Amino acid sequence: MKEIALKVGREVVKIICYLSIVGMILMGFGIFAVFFAGQNHGGLFTLDYGYQRVQVSVWIPIVVLIMGMIIFYLLFRIMRALDKLLINFQDEEYFCSENINLLSKVLLYQILFTGIQLLVNILLNFSKIADASSLFDLSLKDYLVNIVFIIINDIAIIMLKRGYELQKDHDEII
Numbered sequence: 750m751k752e753i754a755l756k757v758g759r760e761v762v763k764i765i766c767y768l769s770i771v772g773m774i775l776m777g778f779g780i781f782a783v784f785f786a787g788q789n790h791g792g793l794f795t796l797d798y799g800y801q802r803v804q805v806s807v808w809i810p811i812v813v814l815i816m817g818m819i820i821f822y823l824l825f826r827i828m829r830a831l832d833k834l835l836i837n838f839q840d841e842e843y844f845c846s847e848n849i850n851l852l853s854k855v856l857l858y859q860i861l862f863t864g865i866q867l868l869v870n871i872l873l874n875f876s877k878i879a880d881a882s883s884l885f886d887l888s889l890k891d892y893l894v895n896i897v898f899i900i901i902n903d904i905a906i907i908m909l910k911r912g913y914e915l916q917k918d919h920d921e922i923i
Contacts (some may be wrong), residue, residue, distance in 0.1 A: 750797045752839065754755070755835055755838055755839045756833040756839075757835070757886055758835050759835045759839075760920075761838070762828045762831050762832045762835065763828075763832065765824070765828050766828040766829065766832070769821045769824040769825040769828065770821075770825060771805060772817075772821040772824075773817075773818050773821045773822060773825070776814050776815075776817045776818035778810055778823060778834065779810075779814045779816065780814045780815065780818075783795065783807060783810045783811055783814065784806075784807060784811060785893060785918075792806060792807050793805065793807065793904050794806070794807045794810050809872065812872060813869055813872060815907065816865050816869050816872075817869070818864050819865055820862060820866065821872070823861055823862045823865070825857045826854070826858050827855050827859065827862070830851045830854050830855045830858070831845075831851075831855065833851055834848055834851045834855075837851075841911065844909060844912035844913040844916045845913065846913065848908065849906060849910055849913060851861075852902060852905055852906045852909060854905060855902055856899065856902045856903065856906065857897055859895065859899050860900060862895065863892060863896070863899070866891065866892070867892070867896070871922065888915050
């Protein structure tokens, strides 16, 4: 049962990894599209909400798209680290320094991920742009989900460190 769960977990991680690559490519196309569309309109980009039209500098959407590309890159890095972690778990290597390092990297990427989401939200609020995404509303609940993942990751690091220390002590006694 454990082997099946780990295999399914690795497949899900691979799918998310590939989707993040597609997201990075789409963000790159979006940057070029916004840049060239803004050049045709004197460096301004028009956002039409139906009830309101907002014109912003072409650089605001470009910066948001670059931050979105960075978020997808961080998601890609998180998934690669989780894939290596799942491989170690399949090989029944639980309490080793490599797993602790992998989870530490994931923690760093999660903190950067959340920070960039916050920067995007601040930039959109500063530009008075509302409803920028139908997928994420960048409200408090999005940050709470990220904070919960960060806490879970912290707990996992603590557990692996404690298990690593116990295993090292056990091996020294023998």
